[in-house]
Amino acid sequence: MAVITKYVVERSGVEKMTFTSKAEADAYDKMLDTADALQVLLSASNQLTDEAQAEALALYLAQQKEPLLVALGVKKAAKAGKQDSEEQTTAKQDDTSSKGLKAVAAGHAA
Template sequence: MAVIVKYVVERNGEEKMTFTSKAEADAYDKMLDMADELCDWLGKSELVEDKAKQDALAMYLAEHKDELLAILGNKRKAAPAKPKAATTKQAASTNEKAA
């Protein structure tokens, strides 16, 4: 019999998501907290009056926090991953074989 540890994110008695990693569960919970705050903030404006649209927009903004911060100028965009250069030892052995 296997023992499986699961981390459940729950809001207002409703199970939202299940994770196998505590760090992932904590990150998701933090994102939900952010979405709640954004929803309250959006509710103060008259731009989005429909509560369902406020919730959807708040969740979208929370899910894309890093991109939003980059647009707002508070965070740099992630640089594209560069291929790792061959180590000196690997490059030397490659050059020896070529010669």
């Protein structure tokens, strides 16, 4: 018999989702916290009078957190950030490699 650990995300006594990884369960729980906060914000605006619409929109925005942060200008697009990071890594590797070559060349000259 196998033993399986499950992580259950529960809200107000209702099981929302089950995961096999604690990290995934924590991430989902955090996304639901974000959705709750967004729903309060949306409800306060009086633009959405239907509670179900406000809840659905809040959940959607929470699920789309990364693109939302990019759209708000809080964060740069992940693709551009990834390219910058790769370029910096390559530059560091090139710099390290050239230092290593200089040290090897100096060792042979002596």
